[in-house]
Amino acid sequence: MMSDLNSGPYQGQCLCGLIKYEVEEIEQRMAHCHCSMCRKFHGAAFATLGEAKSDNFHWVAGEAHLKTYLAPNGTKRQFCDNCGSSLIFLSSYDTVELIEFSLVTLDTKIEVKLDANIFTNYAASWYEVSDELPQFTEGRDNPEKS
Numbered sequence: 559m560m561s562d563l564n565s566g567p568y569q570g571q572c573l574c575g576l577i578k579y580e581v582e583e584i585e586q587r588m589a590h591c592h593c594s595m596c597r598k599f600h601g602a603a604f605a606t607l608g609e610a611k612s613d614n615f616h617w618v619a620g621e622a623h624l625k626t627y628l629a630p631n632g633t634k635r636q637f638c639d640n641c642g643s644s645l646i647f648l649s650s651y652d653t654v655e656l657i658e659f660s661l662v663t664l665d666t667k668i669e670v671k672l673d674a675n676i677f678t679n680y681a682a683s684w685y686e687v688s689d690e691l692p693q694f695t696e697g698r699d700n701p702e703k704s
Contacts, residue, residue: 568666569618570659572643577620579645581659584670585609588661589698591647592687593677599627599635600644600660603685606672607647607658615657674698 571578588608596605617624624646625639632650637643647658661668675687679695687693 566666568664568668570664570666572620572623572638572641572645572663574638574641574643576623576640577638577643577645578618579659579663580616580618581608581610581664582614582616583610584668585611585656586670586673587698588670588672589674589676590672590687590691591676592679592681594680595629595631595633595635596647596677597680597682599637603682604675605644605647606661608661608664608668608670609656609658612654612657615659 566580566582566584568581568584569578570581585608588606590604590606592604597603599605620638623639624636627635627637629635634648635644636646636648638645643663644660645663646660648654672691675689675691675693676698677696678687678693681687
């Protein structure tokens, strides 16, 4: 069950500000993803992603500047065509009921907290996952934890 602390609206945007979005409600699942594609797409040791139901996520400005990279595994990553900011992740099996978005692009503070590290089998060799969050070697739904 969602608490009122998860209700927005929350505003976010890309680095250059051409693309702006609003999230009415953030879902509970938020994680650091350590897969190699997220690491490369975000240029960091991991990507920190939140989820919103598609009905609760709205583009406010600049949607025409949104570009999509279709990865060989069928996942889609969306970014700004001007500044390159990583904005959205859509899994290959997703029915687009949920949108995963890069939490660092939010301009509004949120109260929801991270709950997992996922795909830790693929973590950068130079980074040690040392927080106290549960670690999943593959996706969150995989019962194997590290």
